Amino acid sequence: MSEGMREPTFLILTALVGGALHGYGIILDAERVSEGRVRLRPGTLYAALDRLRAEGLVEAERDEVVDGRLRRYYRLTEEGAAALSVEAERQLRRARTAVRRLAASPYGSPA
Numbered sequence: 001m002s003e004g005m006r007e008p009t010f011l012i013l014t015a016l017v018g019g020a021l022h023g024y025g026i027i028l029d030a031e032r033v034s035e036g037r038v039r040l041r042p043g044t045l046y047a048a049l050d051r052l053r054a055e056g057l058v059e060a061e062r063d064e065v066v067d068g069r070l071r072r073y074y075r076l077t078e079e080g081a082a083a084l085s086v087e088a089e090r091q092l093r094r095a096r097t098a099v100r101r102l103a104a105s106p107y108g109s110p111a
Helices: 007-016 023-033 042-054 080-105
Strands: 058-066 069-076
Touching: 007 023, 007 042, 007 058, 007 069, 007 080, 023 042, 042 058, 058 080, 069 080
Parallel strands: none
Antiparallel strands: 058 069
């Protein structure tokens, strides 16, 4: 993970920190966390969830039938929380470097 985590993965894992969510709940939270910049499409989301399950970062918690449709809830695993923590720290270090450099530059501090 030296290159860092892809943004959809970061947003999915972040959405699940607060507890289990179904796909649409993850989509809504990712959009909220990204301040409307990212809207995950269902095909992208479910492909990512399959990959994250295979990697042990998320797991299916339960299934419910709502209005005749299956709704699967996913939750973050300990491994997923650890991976998210590493990535969040990496992003934080990079942001601090940028802020420090901007403050020392003719451009001044970022807003």
